[in-house]
Amino acid sequence: MxxxxxxxxxxxxxxxxxxxxxxxxxxxxxxxxxxxxxxxxxxxxxxxxxxxxxxxxxxxxxxxxxxxxxxxxxxxxxxxxxxxxxxxxxxxxxxxxxxxxxxxxxxxxxxxxxxxxxxxxxxxxxxxxxxxxxxxxxxxxxxxxxxxxxxxxxxxxxxxxxxxxxxxxxxxxxxxxxxxxxxxxxxxxxxxxxxxxxxxxxxxxxxPRIYTDLNGWIDWSNESTEIEQFICAFDNPYPGAKTLLNNETVIVKNVSLNKQDGIFHSFQSGLIYRKGKDWLCVCVKGCGLIIEEIYDEKGNNIFDKIKIGDRLHTPTQLIQESKKRPIFTPKGLR
Missing domain, CATH: 3.40.50.12230 (Rossmann fold)
Structure with a gap:
């Protein structure tokens, strides 16, 4: 050619x-x-x-x-x-x-x-x-x-x-x-x-292509590294990974693993065990997860509203829905 x-x-x-x-x-x-x-x-x-x-x-x-x-x-x-x-x-x-x-x-x-x-x-x-x-x-x-x-x-x-x-x-x-x-x-x-x-x-x-609104629900039963990678994968410039807090949808961004606080049982996954100056410490399998940004669906920072002992969780139905494949056309999402 x-x-x-x-x-x-x-x-x-x-x-x-x-x-x-x-x-x-x-x-x-x-x-x-x-x-x-x-x-x-x-x-x-x-x-x-x-x-x-x-x-x-x-x-x-x-x-x-x-x-x-x-x-x-x-x-x-x-x-x-x-x-x-x-x-x-x-x-x-x-x-x-x-x-x-x-x-x-x-x-x-x-x-x-x-x-x-x-x-x-x-x-x-x-x-x-x-x-x-x-x-x-x-x-x-x-x-x-x-x-x-x-x-x-x-x-x-x-x-x-x-x-x-x-x-x-x-x-x-x-x-x-x-x-x-x-x-x-x-x-x-x-x-x-x-x-x-x-x-x-x-x-x-x-x-296939991924769509944050559909596929971005966090499964807290996953291994710690998978949770960290998952949240990072939907971070900027995308809207951010999602989960529930007190039955309300929240957006999680800017996370990292922390192995200093000990090893946690899988039943503890998602529990907020400590609040720092402007970060949360959350249990995941085997270690802690530091969350530096957490918002409501309107983009408001909700750090001050969160209490120690609250749990981040995603219902099974939403996890199952998140496995669906989004279909895009030249006009947008089908």
């Missing part, structure tokens, strides 16, 4: 990397077009929606629900030497769409190792599994999910200080942006042969 020169860039999807690439393309005087979805256009990026950003920057964009049935893609066939790049595009592309509109050269930026970590919810899964390996992967899109040939990749390590999704996002955004700019620059002025690496299917795994 040959690629280049690149005279036009078409970005599909949303997110911070898309925003940064759009601004970079403008600075390089490379014509840029964005194809996005209703869900992505409403997404807040550094305080403003993607739609508002594109309008303010006077960047051409198209907002569509179903890319496979859109009658507005004919302009793609008129573009000179285009580079098509998906950044979290919410559509599953049909084979004929990839051929007719993208000349079988639709690329996707993927932020985890392939084929082992296909799917979405990447950083939350990364925290849950204790995985520090980072990847910037560029692969071709086919009619399946993250199964196309790999074109280029770069592996790196997230610092051990990364604990919350926001920590991973800040690093991956810069890594992915630089990775993609390097790729574009290498192919911008001349045509070159692109080496394709087939993904070995026997090494593959797929992880």
């Amino acid at each position: 040959k690629l280049g020169p690149i005279d036009t860039i078409i970005l599909l999807g949303g997110g911070l990397v898309l925003k940064k690439l759009a601004l970079w393309s403008k600075s390089q005087k490379i014509p840029i077009h964005i194809i996005t979805s209703p869900r992505h256009s409403k997404e807040l990026l550094e305080g403003e929606s993607l739609k508002k950003f594109l309008e303010n920057e006077k960047i051409n964009y198209l907002e569509i629900d179903d890319i496979n049935s859109s009658s507005n893609l004919n302009f793609l066939n008129e573009l000179k030497n285009p580079f098509y790049l998906s950044l979290g595009a919410p559509w599953i592309f049909k084979k004929e769409t990839i051929y007719n509109y993208f000349n079988n050269q639709l690329f996707n930026s993927h932020g985890t190792r392939l084929p082992q970590n296909r799917g979405g919810g990447g950083f939350s899964w990364q925290i849950l599994t204790g995985n520090r390996f980072g990847f910037s992967v560029l692969h071709l899109i086919d009619e399946n999910l993250d199964t196309g040939d790999i074109i280029q990749f770069e592996e790196f390590l997230y610092p051990a200080t990364c604990r919350k999704p926001i920590d991973y996002i800040e690093i991956s955004t810069e890594k992915d942006f630089n990775f993609l700019v390097d790729f574009i620059n290498k192919n911008k002025t001349t045509q070159s042969e692109i080496i394709r690496i087939t993904q070995p299917e026997y090494l593959s795994s797929y992880w």
